[in-house]
Amino acid sequence: ELKVEQNPLFLSMQEGKNYTIYCNYSTTSDRLYWYRQDPGKSLESLFVLLSNGAVKQEGRLMASLDTKARLSTLHITAAVHDLSATYFCAVDVHQGAQKLVFGQGTRLTINP
Amino acid sequence: DTEVTQTPKHLVMGMTNKKSLKCEQHMGHRAMYWYKQKAKKPPELMFVYSYEKLSINESVPSRFSPECPNSSLLNLHLHALQPEDSALYLCASRLRQGDQPQHFGDGTRLSIL
Numbered sequence: 001e002l003k004v005e006q007n008p009l010f011l012s013m014q015e016g017k018n019y020t021i022y023c024n025y026s027t028t029s030d031r032l033y034w035y036r037q038d039p040g041k042s043l044e045s046l047f048v049l050l051s052n053g054a055v056k057q058e059g060r061l062m063a064s065l066d067t068k069a070r071l072s073t074l075h076i077t078a079a080v081h082d083l084s085a086t087y088f089c090a091v092d093v094h095q096g097a098q099k100l101v102f103g104q105g106t107r108l109t110i111n112p
Numbered sequence: 113d114t115e116v117t118q119t120p121k122h123l124v125m126g127m128t129n130k131k132s133l134k135c136e137q138h139m140g141h142r143a144m145y146w147y148k149q150k151a152k153k154p155p156e157l158m159f160v161y162s163y164e165k166l167s168i169n170e171s172v173p174s175r176f177s178p179e180c181p182n183s184s185l186l187n188l189h190l191h192a193l194q195p196e197d198s199a200l201y202l203c204a205s206r207l208r209q210g211d212q213p214q215h216f217g218d219g220t221r222l223s224i225l
């Protein structure tokens with residue numbers, strides 16, 4: 001059974017600081033996705049990582065994928081309050097059809 | 113605003129009621145999904161439809177009955193639900209089974225009395 005584990009699950013940080021969220025998964029996959037969810041809202045797609053060594057950046061967020069280590073990271077640079085949200089990584093697996101398996105989520109709070 | 117539209121946004125029903133959740137997309141996506149999300153938890157996959165055929169049923173109780181009448185529409189029929197079924201129900205779609213991300217609707221918040 002595929003397991004997707006995020007670390008940390010809770011993160012409280014100050015504006016202007018840098019931090020990294022880690023996503024480990026237990027089986028071979030070369031498709032990994034990062035989503036953002038604000039409280040009471042839907043999931044917003046942030047990044048699609050499709051191959052080993054893939055790196056994507058959008059504003060203060062940068063995501064990377066190491067398929068050999070089965071590890072993805074989401075790096076936050078110079079955090080601002082607007083980035084406060086829950087961040088999920090999800091791995092694509094094929095079990096009859098393709099489906100996403102989500103990590104537990106990292107609840108990020110950025111304090112002024 | 114999302115390109116996947118779910119109705120209703122909120123639903124309160126008794127355990128003996130029958131109701132339906134509706135999901136619509138007009139992006140030409142051929143894979144559609146139902147998820148259940150409890151507070152502070154990740155979404156849990158319930159059903160996957162691919163080209164209007166049920167591809168995955170994650171051992172969901174029969175009181176939840178999915179239906180895909182056409183490529184743009186996905187329904188979830190509810191009957192005799194339990195209080196523990198109270199949750200946010202999310203619909204998602206994807207262009208096809210491939211590399212693209214899933215696009216999520218805003219969800220229906222369901223409360224079972």
